[in-house]
Amino acid sequence: MRLLLLSDIHANLEALEACLAAAPEYDFVANLGDVVGYGASPNEVVERARGLGKMFVRGNHDKAATGLIELSDFNPLAATSAVWTRDQLTAEHHQWLQSLPQGPLALEGFSQAQLVHGSPADEDLYVVSLGDALVPLLAETTPLTFFGHTHLQGGFFANGNSADGFRPEYRTVGKAESVSLQLKPATRYLINPGSVGQPRDGDWRAAFALFDSHAQVVHFHRTPYNLKAAQDRIFAANLPPRLATRLAAGR
Numbered sequence: 001m002r003l004l005l006l007s008d009i010h011a012n013l014e015a016l017e018a019c020l021a022a023a024p025e026y027d028f029v030a031n032l033g034d035v036v037g038y039g040a041s042p043n044e045v046v047e048r049a050r051g052l053g054k055m056f057v058r059g060n061h062d063k064a065a066t067g068l069i070e071l072s073d074f075n076p077l078a079a080t081s082a083v084w085t086r087d088q089l090t091a092e093h094h095q096w097l098q099s100l101p102q103g104p105l106a107l108e109g110f111s112q113a114q115l116v117h118g119s120p121a122d123e124d125l126y127v128v129s130l131g132d133a134l135v136p137l138l139a140e141t142t143p144l145t146f147f148g149h150t151h152l153q154g155g156f157f158a159n160g161n162s163a164d165g166f167r168p169e170y171r172t173v174g175k176a177e178s179v180s181l182q183l184k185p186a187t188r189y190l191i192n193p194g195s196v197g198q199p200r201d202g203d204w205r206a207a208f209a210l211f212d213s214h215a216q217v218v219h220f221h222r223t224p225y226n227l228k229a230a231q232d233r234i235f236a237a238n239l240p241p242r243l244a245t246r247l248a249a250g251r
């Protein structure tokens with residue numbers, strides 16, 4: 001089966017549409033949280049994401065925008081956008097976001113894989129370094145964990161002899177591209193498809209991944225999208241301009 005992995009869409013409709021247009025054929029869609037927050041199209045993105053399937057885990061921004069957590073832990077940019085998003089969401093979309101399940105979520109039909117937003121141990125924890133990844137990699141019995149939250153495409157692995165991190169390396173900075181990772185037997189993986197709507201790995205292109213469970217290959221993708229349209233919506237909504245300018249830098 002072929003599973004399309006989307007994470008951290010962050011209410012960026014233009015980036016989501018570009019990913020869906022660029023994605024190869026898939027059977028199911030899994031969503032790793034932060035459907036909303038930062039971007040200026042929360043209702044449109046919720047509508048679109050809901051139409052893609054039922055596999056979701058919630059992100060911290062989904063919780064913040066629906067009152068499930070206090071905003072005191074959020075930086076001012078994140079808090080401002082969470083309040084704005086809360087005001088924008090329709091009652092139906094608010095209720096849907098609020099009811100998203102907490103990870104880890106076992107992937108139905110993929111018995112060897114699970115979905116989380118942050119870390120398998122804590123949905124709000126950031127797995128940035130190999131040090132962050134080692135604890136879950138060594139503790140987890142599920143070989144394959146798909147995670148988001150950091151907005152950094154790539155991941156970590158551990159087997160009997162070694163553990164390391166990896167990042168897909170692309171040839172261009174502006175074209176649609178894909179890099180494949182062949183999964184090895186007897187190895188545990190934490191894999192981040194990257195952020196659809198607000199990449200922070202220095203690459204402005206929208207990120208996603210596709211997992212082919214039969215071939216045991218993860219295909220990482222980057223695709224250009226209509227950046228200006230996404231930025232214009234943020235300016236028009238009177239959200240902090242930094243939320244628009246950072247999209248161009250991928251930071």
Ligand code: ZN
Nearest residue numbers: 008034059149
């Ligand atoms: Zn996020």
